[in-house]
Amino acid sequence: MEGHQYHQRIAKNLQELADPSTVPYVKKILEDGFEVFSYTASEDRVIAKWFSWLLYEIGTEDAFSLMREYAVSKNVEIANEMAYRLDRANI
Numbered sequence: 001m002e003g004h005q006y007h008q009r010i011a012k013n014l015q016e017l018a019d020p021s022t023v024p025y026v027k028k029i030l031e032d033g034f035e036v037f038s039y040t041a042s043e044d045r046v047i048a049k050w051f052s053w054l055l056y057e058i059g060t061e062d063a064f065s066l067m068r069e070y071a072v073s074k075n076v077e078i079a080n081e082m083a084y085r086l087d088r089a090n091i
Contacts, residue, residue, distance in 0.1 A: 011050040018057040026051050027066055030078070048081035056085050064091055 014022055034047045048070075055063040064086070071082040 008050075011054065015050075015054045015057045018054075018059065020058055020060045020062065022054065023058060023060065023062045023066060026055060030066070030070055030073075033075075043077065044075055045077035045081055048075075048078040049085075052081045052085035056089055064089075067091075 030051065034044055052067060055067050067082045067086050068091075070078050071086055073079040073082070
């Protein structure tokens with residue numbers, strides 16, 4: 001789909017900024033699910049990976065707390081990605 005790569009660039013820019021004010025927005029997206037990203041044709045695990053990296057780079061207690069919350073998500077793909085990133089962060 002035309003323009004599908006823009007979401008990757010935006011996610012990477014947010015990751016590089018690592019602004020703690022981003023955490024509530026990530027939380028809202030995780031709560032609402034990934035339907036807004038359906039245009040990407042990406043699986044949940046791929047999208048969750050973007051957000052796990054973003055939260056990891058933010059690195060605040062709020063960010064890690066959100067990762068821990070979603071590491072036990074009913075969505076196995078989200079849970080696996082968050083748990084993986086937490087494990088890699090030794091948290």
